[in-house]
Amino acid sequence: MALEFQQVTYTYPGGAGERRIGLDALDLVLQEGRFIAVLGASGSGKSTLLQHFNGILLPTGGQLLILDYTLTPGMSGKGMKELRRRVGLAFQFPEQQLFAETVEEDLLYGPRNFGMKPEDARIAAHKAAKALGLGEELLGRNPFHLSGGQMRKTAIATVLAADPDVLVLDEPAATLDQASREELLTLLADLCRQEGKTVILVTHRLEEVLPYAEEYVLMDQGKAVFHGSPRELLETDGLMERAGIVAPPAVRFLRSFSERFGTSLPDGPYRADELARFIRDVIRKEPPACPIA
Amino acid sequence: MSNRMIMGKYINTGSWMHQLDPRAKTIAMLLFMVAVFLVRSSVDLVILAAYSVAVMATTRISFRTYARSLRPLLFLMVFIFVFHVLFDTGGSWYVDLGPVKFYSGGLQKGFLSVSRMVLFVAFTAVLTLTTPPLLLTQALESLMKPLALVGLSPRKITLMLTTSLRFIPTVFEEANKILRAQASRGMDLRDQNVLQKAKLLISLLVPVTVGAIRRASELVDSMEARGYRLHAPRSRFHELTWGWGDTLLVGSTALLIGITQLV
Numbered sequence: 001m002a003l004e005f006q007q008v009t010y011t012y013p014g015g016a017g018e019r020r021i022g023l024d025a026l027d028l029v030l031q032e033g034r035f036i037a038v039l040g041a042s043g044s045g046k047s048t049l050l051q052h053f054n055g056i057l058l059p060t061g062g063q064l065l066i067l068d069y070t071l072t073p074g075m076s077g078k079g080m081k082e083l084r085r086r087v088g089l090a091f092q093f094p095e096q097q098l099f100a101e102t103v104e105e106d107l108l109y110g111p112r113n114f115g116m117k118p119e120d121a122r123i124a125a126h127k128a129a130k131a132l133g134l135g136e137e138l139l140g141r142n143p144f145h146l147s148g149g150q151m152r153k154t155a156i157a158t159v160l161a162a163d164p165d166v167l168v169l170d171e172p173a174a175t176l177d178q179a180s181r182e183e184l185l186t187l188l189a190d191l192c193r194q195e196g197k198t199v200i201l202v203t204h205r206l207e208e209v210l211p212y213a214e215e216y217v218l219m220d221q222g223k224a225v226f227h228g229s230p231r232e233l234l235e236t237d238g239l240m241e242r243a244g245i246v247a248p249p250a251v252r253f254l255r256s257f258s259e260r261f262g263t264s265l266p267d268g269p270y271r272a273d274e275l276a277r278f279i280r281d282v283i284r285k286e287p288p289a290c291p292i293a
Numbered sequence: 294m295s296n297r298m299i300m301g302k303y304i305n306t307g308s309w310m311h312q313l314d315p316r317a318k319t320i321a322m323l324l325f326m327v328a329v330f331l332v333r334s335s336v337d338l339v340i341l342a343a344y345s346v347a348v349m350a351t352t353r354i355s356f357r358t359y360a361r362s363l364r365p366l367l368f369l370m371v372f373i374f375v376f377h378v379l380f381d382t383g384g385s386w387y388v389d390l391g392p393v394k395f396y397s398g399g400l401q402k403g404f405l406s407v408s409r410m411v412l413f414v415a416f417t418a419v420l421t422l423t424t425p426p427l428l429l430t431q432a433l434e435s436l437m438k439p440l441a442l443v444g445l446s447p448r449k450i451t452l453m454l455t456t457s458l459r460f461i462p463t464v465f466e467e468a469n470k471i472l473r474a475q476a477s478r479g480m481d482l483r484d485q486n487v488l489q490k491a492k493l494l495i496s497l498l499v500p501v502t503v504g505a506i507r508r509a510s511e512l513v514d515s516m517e518a519r520g521y522r523l524h525a526p527r528s529r530f531h532e533l534t535w536g537w538g539d540t541l542l543v544g545s546t547a548l549l550i551g552i553t554q555l556v
Contacts, residue, residue: 056477079484080480084478091473091477093470099474099499101499109480144500159478204487260421
């Protein structure tokens, strides 16, 4: 089943002259079971896009087909519980997402509301905490007394605890250290590959999702200016630059390498060991005439 | 939620009223408040309403915007009106509806109280809609200078006021974000009955208060890190200047008190 945006427009409410367009006649079709990264400069509409997936924001124009639901302008917004059980959303700032008195209470909030039995909810909460590396000793603590990284992990765990089919995450790895970042992204990739969950995440760091993302969506001024494979994203000249994204050094190296050797990049995702193998194979086949700049 | 908050929001239309000294507008508002509380009859009300409408018209801000500033107080106004109608037994006639009797005095007092509130809130909105918050606090600091004689610090008071005003939309925005997070995890305010809605809103108190205290503490640190000292001498980017328009506004509002007392 697809997640489909048809000419979706979202305008933030405000007085005359203050109205800001979040999405502008956006067309986008995403397939389930994929690991999808959403890129874009600040203010390009990434967070607005994500909040449409579970009906937190409703379109002001066009329509969305999400799983079995059709979201249209002017809907009351009532009766979205089942959609929200199936589409879990982690917001950009964890401190604005946590509200219970203890970490455990916060983890139990979603599963309980979605109708899990108390014991099952407790098991799901503990499983999510463990998956995110949150020790048992943290469960009794106030979420506002946690460190920034722990708070971020708790916010993501609250979403995982409800076991949604689609995971929508707004910059989930921001404020995490390198090791935690890799652990989190590996966990998400495993959920995608092994359990068939759809992962849609916003990031500002292209290099951190290169090893995992199977598809990319590039946002610019409320429109999806690109949706395609990692190879297309990297090989299309000036695409990222036009959307206000500076290609990270690893991407610049890959582009330069493929140009120098006149070879096409592999399809991706780009894991470091697979890329090393690709580079070795190309060099063995055709050694460079001069050293790579 | 914050987008619907009209109180404290500055709208620049470049009108005559916008150019006036904020001290004059503040004094005029206080004088108008006195006039409103001295209202005794419907004639007084009409005079004040006409003056108020004339002042609002000079701001070139739509009357709809002023009407929106009354919206948060709608429930309170209805409550005050109903309270007077139900419990005030004065007046020359009454309507008997079996278990309940409506007295003309109650109706009159209810109408007068609600009208006073409407006039006062709408006129106050002239001040906040036409004056940037920084100039407003500068005016308050200037007007409160005599308080220094009794050991109170006008700068401290205005800093507290500025900070509070600055954080009102932020606190609303924060509450809204928590409501969205709760909706995202299966507890949408729109799906709940009145009792559950009240429970949900009460559950916001702790995280929103914690958030506000955290923000206030961060703000203090940030101000101190940038060299702010409360009583250090400081210059002003905008110097307040009093002109003939300011005298006209204050004078006409003072005259209003006299007229309503004579009529």
